Amino acid sequence: MIKALKIIGILISLLIIVYVLLVLNMNNQLKPKHFPKEGVYEHSAHYIDPENSLLNEGFVVCDENFILQYYNPERATYSKGKNGLREFILTSFKNNNFTDSGYLNIRFIINCKGEAGRYLIHENDLDLKPKKFNPEIVEQLFKLTTQLKKWNPNFTHDEYRDSYMYISYRIENGEITEIIP
């Protein structure tokens, strides 16, 4: 009888231990304590360094620690819509016999008040390799992009929020053929 009780006791103890092990193991999978928190990436993919950006002076974001993406819930949009943006850019851009092709991407932040600032430019060829455009194209498109003043800010968790935005100009032989996104 005593022997049987001992065996039952051992079995119950084992079951408790196995249960505890399973819980510990699950926590180990779910909690990030063992996963890398640091590494070669010091910043997020979208980070724009204020010190190395354009037109950051006087530009204020509402919460440096919570900047969304333009497509997050209530997306950030240009006040005159995509049609308005496209019309303004295409009618204002002058192709001064440019022959360049590639993607001229301008990234920036739209703050919670719908103002734009902290710009960064990426220049790539049509194969998406870094390149340098004719500076006149860059200057023109940067100037036009910064003239898009009024934006509808992102709205989430009951508040207007800052968000990262980009405009990509696909250019073929000096002509803008697509404005993305």
Added chain:
Amino acid sequence: MEKSPKLFLSILFLLLIVSCRVKEEDPLAILEYGKNYQGSSRSLNALKKVTELDSTNSEAYRELSIPYLKRGIPHLWKTHMDKSIELDAQEWQGYRGYNYLWFYRDYKKAIADFDASDILTPNFIDAPQGHSVDYWRGIAYLGLKDYKNSIRYFDKYIEKETKDTGEDWVEVTAFLYEGIAHYENKNDSLALLSFDKLLKYTNNNYADGNYYKALILEKQGNTAEALNFVNLAITNYKEGYYNYRAYVEALRQIYIEDLLLLKKRLTKKQ
């Protein structure tokens, strides 16, 4: 004999420690963790760690590429995306085509990737992002204004889907885009057939379908009927029933001002 339970428990405890240590370095577990908070340094570092632990993990490279795709940083998207294809073209080449199609509007590169997937998956039609490459090719050729090929691929997609699962399982935007291809190719009667199919499977609640029907009726001089359709389109649009995409503008996307402009024009004609 008395010592055996203790011995057993010690071995079990040791196994637990070993199991936990293995988990710490498990690339698949880190990959899953890295998929969260996309684009954050935490996510990027986790995914980078996966590539260090397993340099053949194509999914980790694909995951690394996505934040750059969605944030307008092309060269960093390409570096990671191409690496994932180098490791597993069958899995990712069609997906890259989908990226070229929507995020770069590079229709030729998109078609090249979709065509390559035919060779990579000879026993089935690849379906990146849930849709057949034939459907995606139909859209890409429409982007190029190559209406013949656009219609050819939409026909192929619709025929196969209808045969396999039934016409009501066809992605409705295939009818929309095939209709647009016919419309732009100046074949209004075939365009109407496509738009009618679109409206049939959306219970007449699809702004784009009603808008294009209004345009065709306007051309036919049937202003009153056209006005009915554009009014329907405006209602649909306001209720959110129109063609759009999450991250980028859809091809031939319509906006409320397009509908209001048509309404204004039709009203003047009356």
